[in-house]
Amino acid sequence: MLLDVIQGLETGGFVIIQDSVHCSGRQLLQSFVSAALKQKEDVHVVAFDVREEDLHVGLDSTCIQRLCFHDGHTDPLGWTECPPFTVHQFTSSDIHALLRQSQHEKPVILVIDSLSWVLRHHPPAVVCQCLQELRRGGTVRSMVALLHSDLHQQGTVGSLCHLATAVVSVAPGVRGQHTVAKTTKRSKSGKVTQEEECFIITQDLTVAVQAQTHHPGHRHAEQEESQVDPAAQLTFNLRLSEAEKEAKDKLSLPFVFSQEKKTALLQPRPGTGQIIYEPDANDDFDQEDPDDDLDV
């Protein structure tokens, strides 16, 4: 599903790439940019975390002309005289003006690296509003943003991901050697699909999916199976043969109260002692007439 999200950025789509300290999502963001450029789209990058040279690494030189870079890295707070782009300019009206300046015929793809800078200087509600207005504005066809999920509170990250049509979280794999991307895609009809895949990124920024891990619920079973079998290397035998297993299953435990035991206890078996009772005259005790002298 990760490749579908990368190749098929639909109109009005908003993809968030979540990463953390343990695994960086910037290369995945670059592969989104590279895929969009190869599809002849116009891409505008608003970058606070990274320089233009670092973003150009690995991109095809023929496609770079379609990439328009807005430098928020050099002076994001406007501490010098003429900052190229500040974080305070991250409002829907300013960004629309910026995009219209470049005079593209069709709507562009907006890439934001990263949203963490914006969230530090604007309240989360304002950021969400701005992103929603950008989506609906008409100058932006779709958006891809990088978010460092461990730098913000869970609520903030959750509200931003709620706006997104697809969320890709990158994390190190179980054994720490490969990277796993968990993709959550929300379609227009409201259906949510999730998938976890192991992937690598090649030299020319194409994503190759290596394996699909199962649904996380199955991962526990896999882990248990991969553990060492303790009865493997012993000098004595701890395993059971088939016949022994069957006999063990058939055995009923002494204090388990099953149906057979119940009937055996309640019904008298032949050969056991029987109790024969003949009513004695002294035993005929009438509660209502203890002296037996009422003529009723």
Next chain:
Amino acid sequence: MAAGETAELRWLTSRSEVRRSLPAAAAGFLTLPWSYRIGVADRRMFPELNSILSISLENIPQGQFVVLSDHNGDASFLIHHFLSLYLRAGCKVCFLGLVQSFSHYSAVAQRLGISLPQARERGQLVFLEGLRESLGELLLEDVAPGERPLDFLRHPQADLRGLLAFVQRSVSGGPEWGPPVLLVDDVSVLLSLGVTVGALQDFSHYCRVTLCCELKGNVVMLVRVEEEDGEEEGSELLLKDLTHQCSLALHVQGLPTGYCKDIHGQVEVCQRVVSDPGDGLLPQKKLFQYKIHDKGVTFFARGTSSAVL
């Protein structure tokens, strides 16, 4: 003791299977003369750390942002290492020593063979002594913010533009020195002085832009993480943000099994920057243990301490 140590070392280096199974750094250092392992007055910096980080005096990296952090340990020996390394390599160094006095740093540097007063006199070292300057700052008359390095002490919730301006003035030297370096010891003390985490994140970003990107120099920052249970604001958040920005992270911890006389802790070296795409998205991590001696520090792979072998 000397004869015994030499004999032990000879036995170790002759056991080739031992050498093959150890990581390269540890195997390499085992073949060094025993004086380097013990640590004698000959030592200038920590040669093993340089080989672990692939740094040498001739090959100083450029544009590197190094984050040192510690947790139940003391990473200040790494600051002394980087200070002596860059001074010896002829770089222009701006040192924000906010935690200790100048005489403390120069006493430790003396043991590593560097004279800080001389470096300061010839203009190679610019030292901001936080302890002394802060007192002067508080006793001063009203000054507009942004002009003095420690003016955030007077204006709470302020940003660190004054400190940044000081750093920019200090590193803009002539071409007689090598690429400039900024060392900060340590950033988390600013948190306890009332600076917000956001202001520190902005400050570190601007330092990185000025020093690493524009001037092709290096930045080394020490962050000390305190035991704050469940509190995201503060040093842990700052450390995570700096780790996202950095190219190399060194994390010092005490041993998880407790105190040990011969091993003072462990260092996790985390190489974050990939030179080209396809190298992998995960940072490369290596773990070493260390022991601090009188005039130096020895590093070794886990389980290969002299007390164990």
